[in-house]
Amino acid sequence: MIKSNEITVGYWSTKGLGSVCRQMVIYADIPLKAKIYKLEAILNNGETIYDGSSWHEENKTELKKSNSLINLPYIELLDLNGDNFIISQSNACLMYLAREFNMLGQNxxxxxxxxxxxxxxxxxxxxxxxxxxxxxxxxxxxxxxxxxxxxxxxxxxxxxxxxxxxxxxxxxxxxxxxxxxxxxxxxxxxxxxxxxxxxxxxxxxxxxxxxxxxxxxxxxxxxxxxxxxxxxxxxxxxxxxFNSILYQLPYTNKSANFGSGIKGNSWDPNTQKDETPEEIIIK
CATH class of the missing domain: 1.20.1050.10 (Glutathione S-transferase Yfyf (Class Pi); Chain A, domain 2)
Structure with a gap:
């Protein structure tokens, strides 16, 4: 059982595999801290590549000390002993939240x-x-x-x-x-x-x-x-x-051909800017 009065869900600045975790926490009326990581567009020899160092070289290194399996999405909270508890892998996150919120069936x-x-x-x-x-x-x-x-x-x-x-x-x-x-x-x-x-x-x-x-x-x-x-x-x-910025995020990340930009278009680093906050709090 959890002790936290807040659950952190870490994921990219997209819906993707983190969206369902975010939704479940909000539905359960638990304060959500959505930790946001961004792919950054970098021009390399005339070709656009996307750099994920905001995750790979920053928080991931620190979180790996608590969970060597760490990846996106992850959920972070306090357990009953007051210790920091981190779960990774999308389906593992979903199943944990489902058990905690009694959303895994009654029998x-x-x-x-x-x-x-x-x-x-x-x-x-x-x-x-x-x-x-x-x-x-x-x-x-x-x-x-x-x-x-x-x-x-x-x-x-x-x-x-x-x-x-x-x-x-x-x-x-x-x-x-x-x-x-x-x-x-x-x-x-x-x-x-x-x-x-x-x-x-x-x-x-x-x-x-x-x-x-x-x-x-x-x-x-x-x-x-x-x-x-x-x-x-x-x-x-x-x-x-549905009224939050989380629902307005694109479905896929910037490297995708479909769903990464406006109305399903691909992300255009020349005309679009990712202004998603690094943390989004929904209480």
């Missing part, structure tokens, strides 16, 4: 459901993340790759990843809730976060004419996912997050 069946959903969402995230960090020779190849992402995620012929979640929600409806298991769980946060990333993708590549993001999933034939997405965004406990 063994629900725990196993949460775990299945959590790891299935990893596959869905990997499809779009792999695409986002790939740089293509030309626009035609990029658009073809984007179409492949659309098919792999949204195909309705039992091969699309999104269909699994549509069927799950349809078959596991709970009275008066719209959550994946009976009560809100880590699986809900993780799925919402990935769906939000896909919304940006669908809009950026103009796969649908409907500009209202809350209707995109229904238009693609996934009404239960659409309902889940809309209702999650309406949760009162999540409004601090």
């Amino acid at each position: 063994e069946i629900e725990v196993s459901q949460c775990e299945q959903l959590l790891f299935e969402t990893v596959d869905l995230r990997n499809i779009i993340t792999s695409f986002a960090y790939t740089h293509y020779e030309n626009t035609n190849k990029e658009n073809l790759a984007a179409k492949d992402v659309l098919n792999r995620a949204f195909d309705n012929n039992n091969s699309g990843k999104m269909q699994k979640f549509e069927h799950w929600i349809q078959n596991h409806k709970h009275a008066n809730t719209n959550f994946l298991v009976n009560n809100i769980s880590v699986a809900d946060f993780n799925l919402f976060d990935v769906l939000d990333f896909y919304i940006e993708f669908l809009k950026h590549y103009e796969f649908l004419n409907n500009s209202n993001g809350e209707d995109l999933f229904s238009e693609l034939g996934y009404p239960h996912i659409g309902s889940f997405y809309v209702k999650f965004k309406q949760l009162p406990q999540m409004q601090k997050y």
Whole structure:
């Protein structure tokens, strides 16, 4: 059990793998300190490279003394003995917070459901993340790759990843809730976060004419996912997050081809400046 009246989540100045941890802490009404690290653009022989020394050469060295496995994201807090406690690796962070906040199901069946959903969402995230960090020779190849992402995620012929979640929600409806298991769980946060990333993708590549993001999933034939997405965004406990700078951060880091800049575009170091504070406190 934790003793802290504040939890630190360390991650890059993006949503990425740190976003779900941030959301869970805010939802649990625990003061959040979001420690932000930035990639810096450096021009080297006419080529832009991105330097992560703000993490690798500063805090990482010190934090490694407490946890040799340290990486981003990490969470830092005080345990019941008042000792500093640091957890790294994204899924380990999520599982720890889920246990602490009672967001891992109420019995063994629900725990196993949460775990299945959590790891299935990893596959869905990997499809779009792999695409986002790939740089293509030309626009035609990029658009073809984007179409492949659309098919792999949204195909309705039992091969699309999104269909699994549509069927799950349809078959596991709970009275008066719209959550994946009976009560809100880590699986809900993780799925919402990935769906939000896909919304940006669908809009950026103009796969649908409907500009209202809350209707995109229904238009693609996934009404239960659409309902889940809309209702999650309406949760009162999540409004601090949605109204914060954390929700405005890009989905991917500056080295990505998609999702690192404004409205899904790639980051342009010549016209954009990362002014994200080094620490963001949300109480």
